[in-house]
Amino acid sequence: MEQPTSGAEPADAADGGAEALDRPLPEGVRRRVVALVAEAFGGLTVAELPAQLRQYARFTPTRRAKFAGNAMAAALESDPLFRRRIGERLSHSQPELAGALEAGAPPAAADPVDVAAAAYVLRPVGWVKLVEAAGEEVQRADAERVDEETRRELAQLxxxxxxxxxxxxxxxERLRAELDAARKESESLHRKLRSALSEVKRGEAALRRSAADADAQRAEAAAQLSAAESESRRLKHRLGEAEAALEASRRAAREGRSVEDMRLRLLLDTVLDAASGLRRELALPPVTTRPADSVDAVEPGRMSPKDIAARALSETDPALLDQLLALPQAHLIVDGYNVTKTGYPQMPLEKQRLRLLGGLSMLAAQSGAEVTCVFDGAELAAPVLLAPPRGVRVLFSKAGVTADELIRQLARAEPPGRPVVVVSTDREVADGVAKAGARPVASVLLLKRLSRVQG
Known part of the structure; x- marks a missing residue:
């Protein structure tokens, strides 16, 4: 047993020294070598195994190849005896392949990897070339596989x-359609925005116009309010003046009445004393008059201004004025400028006054009535140098007093029952004197009567 082992080692060493790989085993060949060693591993005893591999003796070939692959490859390369024993196991399991390798003619149909792995283990003559050829074949196969995979991957890609x-x-296409839709929607929104901006501008313009109108109306209202306040202050001032004048006139009337009462009482006492003495001296009979005879009333056959107004005469008939002036103690009050501006407004004021006063003088002489002509003094630039005609009283209103107010004062100054005729076409004057009991007539009536007198 010892001789074959010792005799084989020099031969393996000589083979190893003659041929050697100048590059690592191809990965496919290495895996096949490890698989062959793992399969042949079980046919060896523990004593036949290298010391570093004995711990894997009980492993299965698969686990042995997985966990002891590197150790088996190293032992196979460095231990010729272990390699020879593995070669013997390979020759027993694959005698045809081993014989073909020993003969130097590997089977053409055999797998190059199997051939290279068996050649690496058996180490026949030319095994390096077989391993290199197998490596090249493996590389070519790998390249073809990679190329095929690359082509498949390229096709897939x-x-x-x-x-x-x-x-x-x-x-x-979808994005282009969405872009077109978005562009159309954007254009629509732009149009709507421009329309909205136009509406906003029109609204702002209308608002500015409304604000301007409101400012103008406020300014106008403020001006009207200021004018109304000014007018109110003026009227209050005039009212105060009127009240002061009224109070002064009342005070003067009271003072005048007290003096008149005193004089009247003195005169009455004198008359009573004289009457008493005269009655004693003349021995007069009792009086035949009664208290009812002293009541002022219209007796049958007499007419008042109201009775004349009730007769069927036109308001512009001069006969109406003649009848009014024919009443006992009649007083004719004339609104001077109202008559002249109605009859001859084109003449200067001075000539208007002279013409009217001349006609009134003749009317007073014919009728025997008391005649008063009133002119507005506010229209005078200077005092009037005027000699009143016979039978006509000429009056001018004072500053701050109108001719209309002076006419109303004259009407109120007359005692109740006296016939008072006021000539004026002013409605306020007519209403005022009517309340005082006077008879208002139109200016046209006097003008017609004067034209007859002057004609």
Missing amino acids: REELERARAHTRTET
Whole structure:
């Protein structure tokens, strides 16, 4: 047993020294060598195994190849005896392949990897070339496999690229359609925005116009309010002046009445004393009059201004004025400028006054009535130098007093029952004197009567 072992070692050493690999085993050949060693491992005893491999003796070939692959490859390379024993096991399991390798003619149909692995273990003459050829074949097969895989991967990538391109085209079309829709929607929104901006501008313009109108109305209202306040202050001032004048007139009337009462009482006492003495001296009979006879009333056959107004005469008939002036103690009050501006407004004021006063003088002489002509003093630039005609009283209103107010004062100054005729077409004057008991007539009536007198 010892001789074959010792005799084989020099031969293996000589073979190993004659041929050797100048590069590592190809990975496929190495895996096949490890698999062959793992299978042949079980046919050896523990004593026949190298010391570093004995711990894997009980492993299965698969586990042995997995966990002891590197150790078995190293032992196979460094231990010729172990390699020879593995070769013997390989020759028993694959005698045809081993014989072909020993003969230097490996089977053409055999797997190059199997041939290279068996040659590496058996180490026949030319085994390095077999291993290198197997390595080249493995590399070529790997290259072909890689090339095939590359072609398949390239085809797959091309298909994926085509699908990606189709998907890209689809997405592009979809995105283009969405872009067109978005562009149309954007244009629509821009149009709506421009329309809204136009509406906003029109609204702002209308608001500015409304604000300007409101400011103008407020300014106008403020001006009207200021004017109303000014007018109110003026009227209050005039009212105060009127109240003061009224109070002064009342005070003067009271003072005048007290003096008149005193004089009247003195006169009455004198008359009573004289009457009493005269009655005693003349021995007069009792009086025949009664208290009812002293009541002021219209007796049958007499007429008042109201009775004349009730007769069927036109308001512009001069006969109406003649009848009014024919009443006992009649007083004719004339609104001077109202009459002149109605009859001859084109003449200067001075000539208007002279013409009217001349006619009134003749009317007073014919009728025997008391005649008063009132002019508005506010229209005078300077005091009037005027000699009143016979039978006509001429009055001018004072500053701050109108002719209308002076006429109303004259009407109120007359005692109740006296016939008072006021000539004026002013409605306020007519209403005021009517309340005082006077008879208002139109200016046209006096003008017609004066034209008859002057004609």
